[in-house]
Amino acid sequence: xxxxxxxxxxxxARHPDQDAAAPPRHKVxxxxxxxxxxxxxxxxxxxxxxxxxxxxxxxxxxxxxxxxFAKRTLEILDRLGCGDVAVNxxxxxxxxxxxxxxxxxxxxxxxxxxGHNRPAFINLQQYYLEQFLVERVQALAAEGKPVEIRGRNRxxxxxxxxxxxxxxxxxxxxxxxxxxxxxxxxxxxxSPTRRMxxxxxxxxxxxxNFLIADVVMKADFPTERWFWFDPPFNRGQSxxxxxQPDNVWRIDLQLGWDIDRxxxxxxxxxxxxxxxxxxxxxxxxxxxxxxxxxxxxRMEKFRHGRVLFAGDAAHQVSPFGARGANSGLQDxxxxxxKLALVLDGRAPEDLLDSYDWERVYGADExxxxxxxxxxxxxxxxxxxxxxxxxxxxxxxxxxxxxxxVNSGRLSVPCIYDDGPLNSDDCAGLPARTRPGAPLxxxxxxxxxxxxxxxxxxxxxxxxxxxxxxxxxxxxDVLTLNAQDNxxxxxxxxxxxxxxxxxVRPDHHVAARWPDYDAAAVETALRRATCAHGGxxx
Amino acid sequence: MxxxxxxxxxxxPDGFYAxxxxxxxxxxxxxxxxxxxxxxxxxxxHIGDEALLAQALHTxxxxxxxxx
Ligand SMILES: Cc1cc2nc3c(=O)[nH]c(=O)nc-3n(C[C@H](O)[C@H](O)[C@H](O)COP(=O)(O)OP(=O)(O)OC[C@H]3O[C@@H](n4cnc5c(N)ncnc54)[C@H](O)[C@@H]3O)c2cc1C
Numbered sequence: 001x002x003x004x005x006x007x008x009x010x011x012x013a014r015h016p017d018q019d020a021a022a023p024p025r026h027k028v029x030x031x032x033x034x035x036x037x038x039x040x041x042x043x044x045x046x047x048x049x050x051x052x053x054x055x056x057x058x059x060x061x062x063x064x065x066x067x068x069f070a071k072r073t074l075e076i077l078d079r080l081g082c083g084d085v086a087v088n089x090x091x092x093x094x095x096x097x098x099x100x101x102x103x104x105x106x107x108x109x110x111x112x113x114x115g116h117n118r119p120a121f122i123n124l125q126q127y128y129l130e131q132f133l134v135e136r137v138q139a140l141a142a143e144g145k146p147v148e149i150r151g152r153n154r155x156x157x158x159x160x161x162x163x164x165x166x167x168x169x170x171x172x173x174x175x176x177x178x179x180x181x182x183x184x185x186x187x188x189x190x191s192p193t194r195r196m197x198x199x200x201x202x203x204x205x206x207x208x209n210f211l212i213a214d215v216v217m218k219a220d221f222p223t224e225r226w227f228w229f230d231p232p233f234n235r236g237q238s239x240x241x242x243x244q245p246d247n248v249w250r251i252d253l254q255l256g257w258d259i260d261r262x263x264x265x266x267x268x269x270x271x272x273x274x275x276x277x278x279x280x281x282x283x284x285x286x287x288x289x290x291x292x293x294x295x296x297x298r299m300e301k302f303r304h305g306r307v308l309f310a311g312d313a314a315h316q317v318s319p320f321g322a323r324g325a326n327s328g329l330q331d332x333x334x335x336x337x338k339l340a341l342v343l344d345g346r347a348p349e350d351l352l353d354s355y356d357w358e359r360v361y362g363a364d365e366x367x368x369x370x371x372x373x374x375x376x377x378x379x380x381x382x383x384x385x386x387x388x389x390x391x392x393x394x395x396x397x398x399x400x401x402x403x404x405v406n407s408g409r410l411s412v413p414c415i416y417d418d419g420p421l422n423s424d425d426c427a428g429l430p431a432r433t434r435p436g437a438p439l440x441x442x443x444x445x446x447x448x449x450x451x452x453x454x455x456x457x458x459x460x461x462x463x464x465x466x467x468x469x470x471x472x473x474x475x476d477v478l479t480l481n482a483q484d485n486x487x488x489x490x491x492x493x494x495x496x497x498x499x500x501x502x503v504r505p506d507h508h509v510a511a512r513w514p515d516y517d518a519a520a521v522e523t524a525l526r527r528a529t530c531a532h533g534g535x536x537x
Numbered sequence: 538m539x540x541x542x543x544x545x546x547x548x549x550p551d552g553f554y555a556x557x558x559x560x561x562x563x564x565x566x567x568x569x570x571x572x573x574x575x576x577x578x579x580x581x582x583h584i585g586d587e588a589l590l591a592q593a594l595h596t597x598x599x600x601x602x603x604x605x
Contacts (some may be wrong), residue, residue, distance in 0.1 A: 383570075390574035400582045 005127040008058040009134050012152035018176040026052050027343055029167060029180035031193055033149055034061065035126065036311030036328035037186030038133035041147055042080045042140065043336035047455060049343055050146035052178070053137070054169060058151030060130035063288035064214050066325035067123045067242065067250055072413040072438060073326045074118040075450050075507070076333045081139075082132045083118070089132075090122030091243050096225040098395070098405055102232055105396035107224070110410060115487040116441040117448040121410065123244045125214075126325065158183070158196045158307075165306050182339060183307045186328075191313035197304065203297020203367070206318060207257040208378055210292045213270060215249045217284035227407040229377070229392055233276040238377050238407075241277075248287055251277065252319075254378070261291045294318045296371050298363045302331075303356040310335060315363040320373040320408030323366040330413060331359050337455075337505035341529060351530040354420045362414045369409045376406035413438045416508060423502075423511040423524040430494040439507045442488045444480070449488070452478055456505055457525065462488065464498035466516035473525060475502075504528060541592040 010033070017024045028044055030037045033055035044051045069077075069086065077083040094111035097104065110120045134149065141147050152172055159166035165183040169176055185193035194201060221241065228239040237254035244250055253273060255264060263269060270289055278284065298315035302308065311328030335355045341347035379385035394401035416422065416436035425435050432440060442449040458476040459469050463483065470477040482489040493499055500517075502510040502524050511524035525531070547553050561569045581590055 386570045387574045387578070390571055390578055393571070394575055394578055401578060404578070 004131050005060050005062040010149040010151040011058050012172050023177035023179050025179040028182045030184045030186055031155055032186035035129055035325050036332055039329050040184050040332040040336055042136050043332055045140045045145040045147035047340040049340050053149040054153040056154035060127040063290055064125035066126045067244055068322035069122050069124055070326050070411040071118045071120055073329050076329050082136050085132045086124055087122055089128055089245055090124035091223055091245055092119045092122050093223045094120045099228040100392040101230055106402055115443050125244055185307055185309045185313050186311045187313050189312040189316050201297055201299055203295055205295045206374055209255040209259055211253045211255055212290045212292050213251045214287040215251055215284045216247055216287050218247055265289055265291055296367045301356055302359055303352055317366050317370040318374045321370045321410055323370055323411045326411040327366050333506045334359055347529040357420050358416045365414045373406045373408045421528045423527045426512055426514050428495040429499055429512055433492055433509055435509050435511055437509050440491050442491050458503045460501040462492050462499045464515050466500055541589055
């Protein structure tokens with residue numbers, strides 16, 4: 001059977017733009033059809049913004065690459081119309097187990113609480129996610145939305161102008177040029193855009209190599225994340241085993257720094273390593289093998305005039321914590337509504353600087369978390385190994401030490417505390433829903449809170465009334481009753497008897513009050529859209 | 538925020554010191570290092586107050602080492 005990643009999903013086809021006398025002008029060009037570029041394309045197309053995606057390739061990522069998708073990402077995918085297919089195809093899991101040396105030292109549950117539509121995590125090969133996103137782009141195009149992906153279109157040069165970006169593109173039938181009002185660079189960790197613009201990408205290289213193998217086997221390991229510190233089959237190093245759909249298992253073996261990378265990728269070397277781990281009599285096949293080194297780094301700024309960087313192009317983290325693809329989707333979730341408002345003339349360009357502020361903040365949090373995990377997994381001095389092993393020894397017997405065990409803090413969305421778009425807060429309302437925080441889901445009588453929100457700004461009116469706000473500000477008003485809904489009350493009311501929340505299109509809280517005050521809502525909306533003059537959200 | 542207590546707080550200093558030495562009896566350097574690390578982690582968790590622990594870390598760091 002041909003694998004999905006061997007099939008051209010958006011094969012090259014000649015476009016009339018290639019025969020234009022003068023370079024055609026587009027509102028938004030997205031460079032890169034990885035998960036981040038595709039998510040951006042869907043988000044913008046759903047908002048009616050015309051968008052062209054260019055990729056030098058014509059198919060999805062080969063190999064599973066990113067496999068763990070967090071609840072927040074699934075909620076974003078719901079808004080993009082791909083949540084169900086991802087969850088139905090993926091493997092839902094919430095248990096992890098930690099081994100040290102030969103001992104199974106403890107297990108943990110990541111499912112934080114009830115009352116969410118989406119699970120804490122699913123595992124899904126990146127090629128499936130990309131396939132679903134490509135299919136969604138194609139479905140939107142079929143509905144007449146202004147979106148297209150141009151396969152085997154490689155960008156070779158970029159020219160920056162005050163009001164547009166000029167792109168030189170190479171295709172199998174020769175070069176052509178495009179002009180774009182805005183360019184979103186989602187061209188991955190080696191971002192040619194970044195290189196062509198001469199921008200820095202500074203951070204730390206970790207001197208370590210990881211063997212990543214996708215193994216097809218019928219095994220009766222449970223659907224749990226298994227992590228080994230210093231196991232007998234990989235002495236002095238770490239190992240990870242994680243289930244994906246279709247009986248594919250992700251195996252991650254730390255190899256250390258001084259290795260021959262090409263030789264280690266050879267099946268003659270890989271298979272004995274896997275047998276040592278899985279047992280001599282487990283039958284398996286190799287789907288994909290790769291050797292991975294990693295870095296934690298980011299660009300200094302994600303916005304450079306009319307070029308906006310997102311995903312791996314803007315920041316890179318270690319794989320521990322599954323923060324690569326998850327954080328990239330949070331970038332586009334943050335960016336697209338802002339860019340749509342700017343393109344519509346409903347917000348000034350300054351709004352895009354808040355993308356830079358908020359996602360740089362998010363990237364720093366991700367880099368901090370993944371650096372800490374890396375240092376726990378690979379102690380960098382003798383004393384750090386002594387403490388690491390002491391934590392693991394204690395954790396096998398005492399609960400208190402288990403939170404110190406760090407095999408990767410799995411991706412959670414960040415809270416934009418002190419973010420430039422936040423306004424009023426109110427004492428007595430729960431800390432978790434403060435301005436800057438992403439909305440936690442909650443069950444409603446006929447569905448889920450997040451599913452009830454639209455594409456724009458919303459006001460949640462909980463046990464209070466703000467019915468004139470819809471007409472006055474053009475926002476969606478969701479009137480909710482927390483009387484018989486303890487989870488809604490716990491997450492949104494705290495000790496108050498009612499509350500009004502102003503929610504951004506990316507479902508982060510902009511401001512909140514104990515009751516409705518039209519003037520306060522107007523001020524908060526202005527701040528959340530950087531509106532200087534008229535308000536028009 | 539409570540302050541780190543740097544005043545006398547042990548009722549039987551000699552007894553505590555003897556116990557501390559006794560648990561290290563017969564251990565290799567590596568085993569003693571591991572025990573010390575476990576001990577620090579156990580005590581840190583018991584104290585729980587991160588600000589206080591930060592004071593303790595700095596107090597330990599700021600003692601001028603004995604001239605060699
Ligand atoms: C070997 C490997 C293993 C990984 N494992 C994990 C993991 O276990 N967990 C995890 O969370 N993350 C993992 N990652 C990272 C994860 O895959 C990325 O975070 C994610 O793919 C980022 O998505 P992106 O859309 O930003 O970039 P990419 O997926 O890299 O997409 C970039 C796109 O840009 C296109 N492009 C580049 N240059 C040009 C050009 N000049 N013209 C046109 N198109 C261009 C490329 O063809 C590509 O489609 C792994 C990555 C690799 C390489």
